[in-house]
Amino acid sequence: MIQLQNLNKVYRTSTIETTALNDINLSIDKGEFLSIMGPSGCGKSTLLNIMGLLDEPSSGKLVINGQQISDYNSKAMAKYRNQHLGFIFQSFHLIPDLSVIDNVELPLIYRKMSASQRKSLAKTALESVGLSNRVDHYPNQLSGGQKQRVAIARAIVGEPSIILADEPTGNLDSVMGNEVMEILLRLNTEKQTTIVMVTHDENMANMTHRLVRLYDGSQVQ
Amino acid sequence: MIRQIFVLLWNKKTSNLLLLIEIFLAFLALFAVYSYVIKNMDNYGRVPGFSTENRWLVLVDGRDVDSTKASTMYPLLKKTLASDPNVMEAGLINSVYPFGGSWSQTGDDDAGFEIEMRYSRADANIGKALDIEMVGGRWFEEGEELQPVESMIVNQEFIDLYYPNQNMVDSTILFSGKKKIIGIIKDYKYRNEFEEPYSSGFFYDRPGHIYLSNLILKMKPGTPAAYQENIIKVVESITGNNRSVIQDLDEMRIENSRGSWTAMVFLLALCGFLCLNIALGLFGLLWYSIQKRRSEIGLRRALGAHSTDITTQLVLEMVILVSIALFLGVVFAIQVPILKLIPMESDIFYRAIFWAFCSILGIVILCTVYPSRQASEIHPATALHED
Secondary structure, eight states: OOOEEEEEEEEEHHHHHEEEEEEEEEETTTTTTTEEEEEEEEEHHHHHHHTTSSSSEEEEEEETTEGGGGOHHHHHHHHHHHHHHHEETTTTTOOOOHHHHHHHHHHTTTOOOOOHHHHHHHHHHHHHHHGGGTTOOOOGSSSSHHHHHHHHHHTTTTOOOOEEESTTTTOOOOOOOHHHHHHHHHHHHHHEEEEEOOOSSSHHTTHHHHHHEEEETEEEO | HHHHHHHHHHHHHHHHHHHHHHHHHHHHHHHHHHHHHHHHHHHSSOOOOOTTTTEEEEEOOTOOOOOOHHHHHHHHHHHHHHHSSEEEEEEOOOOOOTTTTTTTEEEEETEEEEEEEEEEETTTTHHHTTTEEEEEEOOOOOOGGSSSEEEEEEEEEHHHSSSTOOOOOOEESSSEEEEEEEEEEEEOOOTEEEEEEEOOEEEEEOOOOOOEEEEEEETTTTOOGHHHHHHHHHHHHSSSSSSSEEEHHHHHHHHHHHHHHHHHHHHHHHHHHHHHHHHHHHHHHHHHHHHHHHHHHHHHHHTOHHHHHHHHHHHHHHHHHHHHHHHHHHHHHHHHHHHOOOOSOOOHHHHHHHHHHHHHHHEEEEHHHHHHHHHHHOOOHHHHHHO
């Protein structure tokens, strides 16, 4: 489903050249739950950003569902992100001025969907993460775990085939972290959603199908 | 998206309120100034009805002149000056001459209709001396005083106001006694170039009447200003004093309008400053808002928004907010013509509302597009990482 071939990412300034990813080769199958681990600054988030079409590799190929993404222009990439990818972030990234349901609807707005259809899908997504009683709340009225569940609902509302989660339990205590992890596992099992998760937590990583370790931008496992 | 924009604006109502008030007040200020300027420019655009180019006004000092002396002195003065090779036409007029600041007004009741008119008294040559545009009938002729009914000339505004759609040439009306309208002139904007339409006209006096103490000379084109010296010598030789003055009517017209121009330029400059303030305020506000919303913009990009979606959203947010303020402004401003709070044509206020609306909306769009486009270029991975 996702293939990375000889992928490199180098950040250049006028004086310094920093290699963030070095010759990454990775193949992720449909329905796989993959975790990426490594010390801070090893390139985990960079790799996830490239898979999420939020960043471009310096060299190498990224193929998703048989399509080479480097051929896409920015509009096609935006459309692809909207229709095929779901994102979960460590710091939730909920818009504080929008209610829970409005936050969840966000990806559907860019699909030019009708308001009633958006609302209905957002409610279903919130139900699936156990937050149907919080639709009109605002992010500042929720706990960390609830915020992350809203973020998960936002990620799955458009039924993407791939979810990219950047340390989704990083800001949560173990109980809430486990709750979030259970939801992700359920999604993976029930809907065959491919999930790539960056984590620092060995226990969480052990719950996934496969673990990839990075060190100084290189794949070591 | 529109609903979400309204939600976002509503949830930031406290911070948006200041901008809303600023735009609302700016709209009202622009509306007031534009109304004033449009009214003035409408009046300025109306033909004056006479010409001031190469026209000199001779202000004869008549302090020692009685009616006996006047009956010989003024006709002689007119005849002598008219025979000057550089003078094409010479006419006598009373103290209500163009741009002199004096005015006379009279009114009457003609069969139940209140009519009034600002007037000058003039002889048979003033029509040609000032090239007054006629739209019907004729100008006064020599011996007009011998007519059985006193003659008068009125402007088109007089007809439009009191006798609309009627052919009034050679009609007799009751206006300070019986008067016969012998001619209709296009207009006579003698007070200043920004004068509002007003019923005005002329009554006849024969040369030699003590009222007709000033002369208007139509000079040959290219006559130098120094030639006034020759004219004044002739005047002094006939009047026997050196207290008479010559003024260029064109200069008087320019001088007379200077105050109105200055006021308009000053007010428009204030408006320009106000608009600049709005522009800078919006620019700053938007930059600040974008910096605060970098992660939101990054998130929207990650969730599938293209850069044009971001630009559209940010511009729409500002346009909707400003439109609310403008709508409130329009609601207030429109009361002026509806309730007739100021006695001016409604059309002027509607045009002022339209231009004030367009000016502010134009500024807002101009000042919003650039920062919004910059914001849309925010790299999503960077913006999301910053938070």
